Amino acid sequence: MRTQIKNTVIILLAVLFANCSKDDDTPIDKGLTLFETTEEWNCNLSETCEDIYQFEFKEGTRISISIENITGKSVVSLDLSADFGEFGGPNLLTEGKLTYYGCTTQDESVSVTNVNISETGIYNLAVARDWSLSAGFDGAYKLTIISDTTFTEGETPTNDTEATNYERECI
Incomplete structure (x- = not known):
């Protein structure tokens, strides 16, 4: 009987240790393929x-x-550029020009599909509210990014900063 209890305890301990690992409490960041957020401008x-x-x-x-x-009778423009140490490089959405991509009217949705990322790196996405075409000071929007491979979100977004050297173009 003692041998049987001893064998049962050994088997039980083996099963318990087999299911344990040092990394059980460490989450694995597999990256995102979908990013969604709802934000506001207050210009x-x-x-x-x-x-x-x-x-x-x-x-x-x-x-x-x-x-x-x-919302807010806002007109949206976008800039997607690689981070070269400062914001405002060639915009992938306007064929490498320095202009913002903007083809909409007030409160009209923007959708840009099949944007090719040519090199691995950190990219800045600016969601601008065009003062001269919008009405008032504020508005809101929902941003969605979908990717065919995983990506990671960077630092906390910078909100309501002035868009310097702002020009928009519809391509």
Whole structure:
């Protein structure tokens, strides 16, 4: 009987230890393929303001960007550029020009699909509210990014900063 209890305890301990690992409490960051957020702009008088997000994308990734549920009679423009130490590099959405992508009217959704990421790195996405085409100081929107590969979200977004050297173009 003692041998049988001893064997049962050994088997039980073996099963318990086999199911344990040192990494059980450490979450594994597999990255995102979908990013969604609802945000607001609160711009100063005569200022085109923007919210800036950072993401790390891999080379060869294809992404789609959507801005929906726009309020406040806001007109949206977008800038997606690689982070070269400062914001405002060539915009992937305007064929490498320095202009913002903007083709909509007040409270109209924006959708840009099949954007090719040509090299691995950190990218800044600016969601701007065009002062001269919008009405009032504030508005809201929902941002959605969908990717065919995993990506990571960068630092906390910068909100309501003035868009310097702002020009928009519809391509």
